[in-house]
Amino acid sequence: xxxxxxxxxxxxxxxxxxxxxxxxxxxxxxxxxxxxxxxxxxxxxxxxxxxxxxxxxxxxxxxxxxxxxxxxxxxxxxxxxxxxxxxxxxxxxxxxxxxxxxxxxxxxxxxxxxxxxxxxxxxxxxxxxxxxxxxxxxxxxxxxxxxxxxxxxxxxxxxxxxxxxxxxxxxxxxxxxxxxxxxxxxxxxxxxxxxxxxxxxxxxxxxxxxxxxxxxxxxxxxxxxxxxxxxxxxxxxxxxxxxxxxxxxxxxxxxxxxxxxxxxxxxxxxxxxxxxxxxxxxxxxxx
Numbered sequence: 001x002x003x004x005x006x007x008x009x010x011x012x013x014x015x016x017x018x019x020x021x022x023x024x025x026x027x028x029x030x031x032x033x034x035x036x037x038x039x040x041x042x043x044x045x046x047x048x049x050x051x052x053x054x055x056x057x058x059x060x061x062x063x064x065x066x067x068x069x070x071x072x073x074x075x076x077x078x079x080x081x082x083x084x085x086x087x088x089x090x091x092x093x094x095x096x097x098x099x100x101x102x103x104x105x106x107x108x109x110x111x112x113x114x115x116x117x118x119x120x121x122x123x124x125x126x127x128x129x130x131x132x133x134x135x136x137x138x139x140x141x142x143x144x145x146x147x148x149x150x151x152x153x154x155x156x157x158x159x160x161x162x163x164x165x166x167x168x169x170x171x172x173x174x175x176x177x178x179x180x181x182x183x184x185x186x187x188x189x190x191x192x193x194x195x196x197x198x199x200x201x202x203x204x205x206x207x208x209x210x211x212x213x214x215x216x217x218x219x220x221x222x223x224x225x226x227x228x229x230x231x232x233x234x235x236x237x238x239x240x241x242x243x244x245x246x247x248x249x250x251x252x253x254x255x256x257x258x259x260x261x262x263x264x265x266x267x268x269x270x271x272x273x274x275x276x277x278x279x280x281x282x283x284x285x286x287x
Contacts, residue, residue: 004050004057004093006100011041019056020047027083031193038155040188045287047081048101050093058084058093060101063186063287067111067273068179074110074273076180080287082120098127102269112269115286121265129267134281137248137258141218141232143239148204150238155191155199163201164191167208170226178251178276183285187222190284195221202237205229209238210284216244222284223250249283 010016021033035041044065050058061081067074079101084094105112116124121131153160168187173179190210191199198210198221208224218239223229231253235246252258260278264286268275 004052006048006097007051008048009046010049011036011047015054016049016051016056019051019054020049020059023056023059023083023085024081026085028081032189035189035192038188038192040185040192042185044182045185048097050088050097052088056085057088058097060094060097061287062101062105063183065180065182065285068173068176068181069274069276071176073181075108076111076113077105077109078285078287079112079114082114094123095126102127106269110271110273111275114267115264116267118265121267124267127269129269132266132268132275133262134264134266135260135278136263137252137255137260137280139246139258141235141239141243141246143241143243144236148202148233148237150200150202150209152197153199153201153208155188155196160201164199164208164224167206167224167226171224172226172228174223174282175251175253175255177253177255178279178281180282180285183282186287187284190221195284200238202234205234205237207234209234211238213238213240213243216242218243218246219249220246221249222282249280251280251282255280 017036021031024030024032032041045061045063047059047061049056059081060079063078063080065076065078067076082094114124153164155161155164168184173181195210198212200209200211202209207229210221212219218235223234
């Protein structure tokens with residue numbers, strides 16, 4: 001019978017990290033190696049895994065974060081990268097890892113949460129998680145002529161990387177209504193992987209915007225700034241003549257006049273923490 005060994009925080013072990021990457025690639029089609037090699041895997045992302053014969057066969061990861069709700073900070077733990085190698089499924093390994101993580105962190109965090117796969121809802125309900133959802137915020141935009149310029153950043157270029165990291169380290173919170181902080185490691189994962197071609201610097205505003213244009217819609221995943229800025233002016237500077245709508249994947253400083261649409265399912269465990277009825281969890285803090 002195979003002996004399952006529980007290990008954690010092994011990112012410096014090349015062999016085990018590569019095995020973890022293989023499992024992540026097979027399960028979700030994602031990779032952590034470029035992110036690790038770029039120096040962005042920090043102490044706020046920790047893997048808890050079962051190992052057999054020096055091979056990672058099941059995993060539950062945690063992300064140590066903070067939620068800002070109405071200006072107050074709460075300790076938050078986001079669970080992610082829950083996966084088991086196909087031939088080891090149906091043996092309760094993910095359940096055992098989940099219980100270990102919850103027992104380890106439950107008394108240290110105000111909020112424990114995750115974004116589930118569609119077929120895993122019943123699994124998480126067994127641990128007491130309550131289903132909710134976050135939102136996106138939208139507003140109409142009528143583009144105007146703008147003299148401002150913007151340029152694409154590539155984190156593989158030393159000057160662009162320095163500019164990005166300096167602004168990221170000094171960034172202010174996106175909104176006192178709701179925000180997630182301490183998530184730089186997740187932001188940089190997106191910048192190295194899924195959003196590597198979507199990073200732009202606007203020198204007139206001294207902000208970095210992660211965005212895409214899709215037909216008449218502008219999708220803004222994050223705005224990194226160290227001082228107040230006009231959201232409307234930033235959007236106008238990036239808009240094309242055909243842009244009619246802006247979709248925000250984070251909660252802006254004032255969301256009262258914006259249209260909210262349900263976005264992704266979430267499961268949450270709280271210690272009587274007041275969760276807003278409508279909020280947009282930052283896309284770039286979604287593990």
